[in-house]
Amino acid sequence: MKFCSECAHPVSFVVPPDDNRPRYVCTHCGVIHYQNPKMVIGSIPVWQCEGEVSVLLCKRAIEPRHGYWTLPAGFMENNETTADAAVRETTEEAGARIELHPLFSLLNVAHVHQVHMFYRASLLDLNYAAGTESLEVKLFTEADIPWDDIAFPTVSQTLKLFFSDTQKVQHGGEYGFHTHDILKSMRNPD
Numbered sequence: 001m002k003f004c005s006e007c008a009h010p011v012s013f014v015v016p017p018d019d020n021r022p023r024y025v026c027t028h029c030g031v032i033h034y035q036n037p038k039m040v041i042g043s044i045p046v047w048q049c050e051g052e053v054s055v056l057l058c059k060r061a062i063e064p065r066h067g068y069w070t071l072p073a074g075f076m077e078n079n080e081t082t083a084d085a086a087v088r089e090t091t092e093e094a095g096a097r098i099e100l101h102p103l104f105s106l107l108n109v110a111h112v113h114q115v116h117m118f119y120r121a122s123l124l125d126l127n128y129a130a131g132t133e134s135l136e137v138k139l140f141t142e143a144d145i146p147w148d149d150i151a152f153p154t155v156s157q158t159l160k161l162f163f164s165d166t167q168k169v170q171h172g173g174e175y176g177f178h179t180h181d182i183l184k185s186m187r188n189p190d
């Protein structure tokens, strides 16, 4: 940030009085421009057929990670809930109609100032289609997941946890809620 969005004068990066870290502070009107993490919300759209569990992935048509596979997810908008965001992103990127289930994973990506969350979901039908941000949308069983071509560590981690829980569910267990911290040393395009 270089200029104040309130008055267009330059900002300086200083620790405000009674604060403990530097902020962008307007040199003219004094407004402090706080910057906080962004929320990335998505779903794990599942199709079950004769006991076989498949997950819907989207091949990205946009940077970063063009051509790599992801769960449908994106930045949360103002005036929507996390559940709204999960459904909206799934509609926009995968053209899929889902029934949302409980929150499954929460992943901190502190070094890029993001928190990612994924809800479990059931596909209501197979009438999905790639949205403008996707090249292709496709169902994958665990054995078919293109692990080397997954776009983001939060998606790989969520898929691993999901299929691990699915094994437990098939033996009478339940899906859990998982938190995980993605470290900078892990593969991350950002």
Ligand SMILES: [Zn+2]
Binding pocket: 004, 005, 006, 007, 008, 009, 026, 027, 028, 029, 030, 031
């Ligand atoms: Zn200002």
